[in-house]
Amino acid sequence: MVIPSSSTEISLLKDINGDGHPDLVMGIGGVVSWAEPNPADPTAAWVVHAVSGPRGATAHGVGVGDVNGDGRPDILTATGWYEQPAKGSPQETWTFHEEAFGTPQGGAEMAVYDVNGDGLADVVTALNAHGFGLAWFEQKRDSAGKISFEQHMIMNDFSSRNAGGVTFTELHGSTSADIDGDGIADFIVGKRYWSHEDSYTDPDPHGAPVLYWYRTVRNKNAPGGAEFVPELIHNQSGAGSQVLAVDLNGDHAVDVAVSTNRGTFIFWGTPRRK
Numbered sequence: 001m002v003i004p005s006s007s008t009e010i011s012l013l014k015d016i017n018g019d020g021h022p023d024l025v026m027g028i029g030g031v032v033s034w035a036e037p038n039p040a041d042p043t044a045a046w047v048v049h050a051v052s053g054p055r056g057a058t059a060h061g062v063g064v065g066d067v068n069g070d071g072r073p074d075i076l077t078a079t080g081w082y083e084q085p086a087k088g089s090p091q092e093t094w095t096f097h098e099e100a101f102g103t104p105q106g107g108a109e110m111a112v113y114d115v116n117g118d119g120l121a122d123v124v125t126a127l128n129a130h131g132f133g134l135a136w137f138e139q140k141r142d143s144a145g146k147i148s149f150e151q152h153m154i155m156n157d158f159s160s161r162n163a164g165g166v167t168f169t170e171l172h173g174s175t176s177a178d179i180d181g182d183g184i185a186d187f188i189v190g191k192r193y194w195s196h197e198d199s200y201t202d203p204d205p206h207g208a209p210v211l212y213w214y215r216t217v218r219n220k221n222a223p224g225g226a227e228f229v230p231e232l233i234h235n236q237s238g239a240g241s242q243v244l245a246v247d248l249n250g251d252h253a254v255d256v257a258v259s260t261n262r263g264t265f266i267f268w269g270t271p272r273r274k
């Protein structure tokens with residue numbers, strides 16, 4: 001037994017304390033938390049650290065990344081981001097910075113990287129795991145260094161003009177990786193088909209179970225200095241609750257794996273020609 005329960009529909013394995021080993025990030029009983037194994041007893045329950053107070057965790061939308069550039073990973077939810085205190089700080093829970101990263105329930109795994117090349121970490125995320133919305137949030141800083149975010153929509157609903165003319169719902173699974181090898185992370189996201197079975201609990205339940213990667217393109221003429229270009233990976237797989245994007249076979253190309261109610265799929269990336 002690692003932890004007794006989780007109150008988030010996704011969990012992330014990220015190195016939170018900088019020891020070179022992955023930790024588990026999730027909500028436990030509504031509290032944003034991270035847990036680490038006991039190296040003296042690998043079979044023991046993991047040591048849990050509370051990041052937020054009660055009702056801090058949202059069921060959808062979890063991310064890890066260094067938002068403020070202090071070298072320590074922060075934790076994000078649909079309602080804002082939690083700033084990791086300095087090592088050795090007596091502070092128990094982390095400082096919360098409210099930000100509407102969801103509408104309102106949040107999406108899937110949230111990505112943190114410099115989208116437009118201005119040296120500041122931005123956020124890319126689905127807005128609603130059981131509805132519409134994909135956006136990136138451009139980090140801004142005022143003269144005092146205070147951080148805020150400006151939202152730029154990538155994909156809204158069917159009434160909107162969306163990037164590449166692509167619109168789909170239920171963005172429940174996502175991740176980020178440099179798919180095209182240009183040194184800039186891209187965003188991989190798909191539709192979770194029939195999240196609530198054959199019903200209209202979610203919009204467009206019979207829409208194609210698509211899986212896309214959105215190519216991050218820095219463009220000074222685009223709002224915020226960047227745009228996202230959708231590239232179709234597959235239209236019969238979709239994404240479940242999470243997406244894996246890593247080099248599985250050691251050929252130096254990113255592969256994408258999903259497991260859904262349509263099956264389990266691996267999409268092999270093509271190595272770039274030198």
